[in-house]
Amino acid sequence: MSRSIADIAHDAVWLRRDAEKIGGALPPLLADAERLAATVVMGDHGRKRAGTGETFWQYRRAVPGDVLTQVDWRRSARSDRLYIREMEWEAAQTVSFWADDALAMDYRSPKAPRSKRERAALLTLALSVLLVKAGERVALLGTEAAQPRSGETQLRRMAMSMANLSEDRPDFGAPPPARLTPGGRAVFLSDFMGPRDAVFEGLTQAAESSVSGVFVQIVDDTEESFPFDGRVVFESMGGAVSFETQRAKALREAYQERLAERRAALQDMARRTGWHCLIHRTSESPRKALLWLYGAIGGQV
């Protein structure tokens, strides 16, 4: 089913008006996500292949082995050959999201516009809006919206669950051990700063369950530049892990080396499993990441 830009924009406007009408029940995040989603040029995003569906796709010449009932006689009557009427494949896709909501994601350096978690949620929801509007099913792993569904309700549920933070969040997040829909897509948004074993085990598990997808590493600028000096005790956001240094500046090189190492490992695994990898900084525009994600997910679907 292909929809014009005007239709989608109309929908977005309606959604926003609806959100306002229901008295703020629509989380602000969703409004943000919709505004962001509206900026993405939709274009034709059909499956562009024959399959089961209701929309006409193409006529093709019948070859031996085709079932007779599939022959379109009206078309065949206009020529000497037999044609088979093929419909466009319209089976809905499932895209599973994991937006890390660990305490580490709450980090926001003074100059950054948003915290990492806010950015992850925004990207998740914006992409979901686009996918839902394209008729796909979306799921948010590790929350009550983990069951893949389509429609506004699902979007709202996702937004609510992302806004509704639990009290006892861990310092660092790891992909939840949920079952992914085979053949579906997955988008993992996190800073991947957690303990190496926990993070990579979850990722490997997801990658192995015949699901392709995207890792989005969201980082704060200070996590890359490490602009600290002097005698500092670094603590994880929850305070579970701490590290004292006498002169932070001297550790910059070593830190940046380790960060690069972690990213290399991430990209290495993505390459092996056919996933994609994106590094997104909170100081960058979310639109850029959204376009890339849309291309990466939509292009495959």
Added chain:
Amino acid sequence: MLAFGSLAFLTPWLLTALITLPVLWWLLRAIPPAPARRAFPGVRLLLGLTDPERMPERTPWWLLLLRMVALAAAILAFANPVLNPRNTEGGSGPLLVVMDASWASAPAWPERVARVRDALDGAARDGRPTHLHLLTDPVPAEGLSFQDAQTHLRRLQGLAPAAWAPDRAAFATWLDSQDARFDSLWLTDDLTPAPDFVAALQARGSVRIIRTGRPVLALSAPVFEDGAVRASLHRSRADAPLPPLSVDALGLDPNGVERKLGSAEALFEADATSVDVSFDLPLELRNRITRIALPAQRSAGTVALSDDGLKRRKIGLVAGRQAREEQRLVEPLHYLRIALAPSADLIEASITDILNAAPDVVILADVGTVTTEERDRLLDWLDSGGLLLRFAGPRLAQSGDGQLEEDPLLPVRLRAGGRSVGGAMSWGAPKTLRPFAESSPFFGLDVPQDVAVRSQVMAQPDPNLPERVMAALEDGTPLVTGRRQGDGRVVLFHVTANAEWSSLPISGLFVQMLERLAVSTRAAQPEAADLEGETWAPLQVLDGYGTLGEAGLLSGVDGADLISQPVSAIMPPGLYEAGDRRIARNVLGANDTLTPLGPMPATVIEESFDVEEEQVLKPWLLLLALALLAIDILATLWVAGRLTGPRLVSGAAKVSMLALALGLATHADAQEAEDLALLATTETVLAYVQTGDPRVDQISEAGMAGLTLVLNRRTAIEPVAPVAVDIERDEISFFPFLYWPVTELQEIPSDAAYAKLNTYLRSGGMILFDTRDSNLGAFGSGTPNGRMLQRLAAKLDIPPLEPAPEDHVLTRTFYLLQDFPGRYARAPIWVEAAQDLEEVEGMPFRNLNDGVTPVVIGGNDWAAAWAVTAQGQPMFPVGRGAAGGRQRELAYRFGVNLIMHVMTGNYKSDQVHVPALLERLGQ
């Protein structure tokens, strides 16, 4: 109180806290600065890293030092340090206060009196009996009697410095005869070492000396040398550099008004104690110099009176015989010229021409007859005070003048012919002189034995001859005779002016006799021997401040003492007169110098005047400690690596905010000035000048408030609440009227303030100067406030003043008044002198040139009479009973008249004509 030199601590026990500093040092060194705690998600990546370099774990030494200094500053601050503490005289028992009270004390007299007042107040509080003695006063006749300090406090106001040096030795001797123990406070003038005196005081108890620490300046008498008037300026100490000082030569101008005739700059060399000043003035001005003075320091020492030594007389010489070149030594005028030329200006011309030049003396040497016209003119000139000196000779002897009847141009009648003794044709030896009689002006001069008289003209033995003889020969024949003629004198030497008849003109006696006759003036300071036996009467004497005053009842002084003795109470510095000669006796003699008091024994407590201001250092030290702590905060942050860009920026922003706040504060000042200007221009405001004395300022304010009340009630002038004006800071041109109470310890305004005041006076403002002391003495008679007023007004552009005349417009601007009372009554007030006085229709009318008198000066303490409390009740009693009430009412009326006068200008004085105008209109 713990004192180190000029620094003292009021709570010294707090200083023990300084001991804790080393402990704190050790503690602070042991504890490194706390690390910063920072939440950072990337911490896991850091785990296991080792620090390649270590930050200093110990606090750096300079940071420690900073903290130590801050702490030390705080401890010192709380120990209440005071710079130049005002020592209070501790101790008990009797207190002797001695003041040098000499001319050298005059420049800082009010401060000295204030210091003594402090000491006496302290003694009164402590109940110590005191004795106050001025060393310039004679030693008390009775014994040492200590009295309640209050009795001496009452005397203080009237004390004045004397013009002579203190007699410390006499007092020390007198002390020796007393039997008492006491502490002493000695306010010295810093001149002349006095170890004996200090020892005498120390023998009785502790001694505290109060010294000025400033050099004393004095001028020596002016002398005429090398064509210029010279004097030298001395100073007591050469250790401190002095700015160039200006020395003025003062004298009367032809109108009899004292003016500055010349001015010279004196700049002391680095180590010199004296500097010469010279005035190069034309003769006319030089003769008029009465004194030279140093305006920078007013005392008897810095005023040097001039006397005959500076005067050069104009002498007309006339000879009866024309000079011939080959006979110079026998020429009649030769010896006179030699004797007089160094000290006088000689005119040789005809008698008429000489008289046209208004000479002081005319000398006629052997002139026989004079024409009638010349005689008449000579007599006129004699009547107006000339001195005619005649010498005899053959022509006079032959002329027969004054032989038959008394000639007004000769002192005595002469006998026909003369006599000659000791010649070839006569008996006897040449006659010598008889010692001078006591009545003679030559009394005291030595008669040299080699003076011999061979010929002379003889006087007729008349009844009045003896009283006219000024000098006689050993046989009694008159040699010099003289008599008064009108205001002048006629003197005749019965011998010639050359060596023909006698050897007198070639002796030294001749010059001295001319000097005594005030024909010539002496070139140098006279020796004591020269004046031996004469009595010199004081004509005018200097007071301690260097002001010339009448001698009053002072008795005469012996001539020898006048020169040799130092000035004292019986012989104060001043102008002394004997006959026609005058000698000025100055504080500093010809060869005197100023010797400083020198160092004191260590056991004597010394105190200085120059640093009276007590400086409390606590706020400054606390400020320093706070500033250091602020620096410490920044430094600690920097050491801990927490002083990053944004913080630095925000810190800078805070600093700039602070600067902005300060800027706003100065802006607030400007705003205040603007408010004042607005108030003064939109309302009528009475203003008073702040003197710095809180009590006086309070009275001024209350006085202005009282006057404001009365003005509002009775007149159309409706002023608002009075305003205090700071002459230095505030703009005064908005105020129509300023009340200026004069206090003794007032700051002299700066030049800028004077410029402002002069503009104010010129542009129609009025200042009422109130010395508030007309109970102490008539205005201008040298009360402390009066002197202060003179100093204040010296630079003010004030027109000639006169006591307010009976018909002054002030007496009739609103009320008709005869007197202008304040708290004190019946003292005159001074206003601008009337410019021209004309009679209009029988009524004296002052045309005051559209002006209000710019100043009104008096001492009636008006503000106190006007002053009301906040409840509207009078603050001070005025007079007694009903008469007092009347006086207060009159004081208010004066205030109303004054403000009316200020506000209406000459309108009210024009009202005088209203009846006349109405009359004319009717016609």
